[in-house]
Amino acid sequence: MGSSLTYISSGCIKTPDGELPLRLKSILEGLNEVIAEHHPDQVAIEQVFVNINPKSTLMLGQARGAAICAAVLKDLTVAEYTALQVKQAVVGNGHAKKEQVQEMVKRLLKLDGSPSEDAADALACAICHAHGGQGLGGISTAGYRMKRGRLV
C-alpha cells in the first residue's frame, strides 16, 4: 500500500433466487473467482448494524459470513470498518451523503464514470483500509445515530 491508489476492478455479486445454501454458495464462488483473478492479500468489509427487521438482519449476517469465509479460506486478513469510518476516510466527514462518497471514490481512483452505489461503497471501504484504517475490534455504538440500519 503506497501513497497512490490504483483502480483495478469492482463489481457486485448477485445471488440467484432459491434456497439459502445455494445463494451462500454463489457468494463463496463469486468471491473465489475474484480472489483467483486478482490475488488480493488483504480484504476490507463494511461493518453493518442492521435493524430493519430480524429476518433481514439474519440474512445479511449469513451473506456476510459467507463473504468472510471466502477470504479466510484463502488465509486473507479481513479488516472491518463502520460506514462512519469509511466516510471519514474518504470524504473527511463521517456523516457525508452517499453521493459525496460516490463522487470522492470517482475522484480518488480517477474513474471515468461513476461506479454503482454498492460498488462505490465497497471501493470506499477499500480506500479506507488503504489509508491505514485499523481493524474495528470492539466498537462502541454509543453516541452514534442509526439510520436504515447503519451507523451514521
Added chain:
Amino acid sequence: MGSSLTYISSGCIKTPDGELPLRLKSILEGLNEVIAEHHPDQVAIEQVFVNINPKSTLMLGQARGAAICAAVLKDLTVAEYTALQVKQAVVGNGHAKKEQVQEMVKRLLKLDGSPSEDAADALACAICHAHGGQGLGGISTAGYRMKRGRLV
C-alpha cells in the same frame, strides 16, 4: 436412511475469543474436520428466527452462514427445519419442552447418557431430517409464537 437410527457422533464447536473472521474460520475448520471424519452425505440445520437484539441476530447469521458454507463447499445438500418442525418430529408435539426433546433424543438413539443441550438440539434436527422432513422453503411465521428468538 433406513427405518432405524444409529448414533455416530455429536458435539459442539466452541469458537475462540477474538476477531470475527478467526471465529468464523474456526467454525469452518471444525465442521471440515467433522465432515472429513464421518463423510456425511446430507446436512440438516435448525432454522432460527432470533429477535433478542440486532447484534446477536447478525452474529448468529454470520455463524450460521459459515456453517452452511462448510457444507456447500463439500457439495452437501443442506435442509433447514424450524424448532417447531424438529419438536414435532422428535416428540410429536411442536411445543414440547427442551427436556422432553433431550429425553426423546436419548431414547431414539439409545444413548447411555444425556447429550448436552446444544448437541441434543442438533441430534433432534438430524432425526427430524432422517424422518423425512422436507426442506423449509418459505416458511410462514404467522400463527406461531416467538420465545427467546425461536418459533415455538
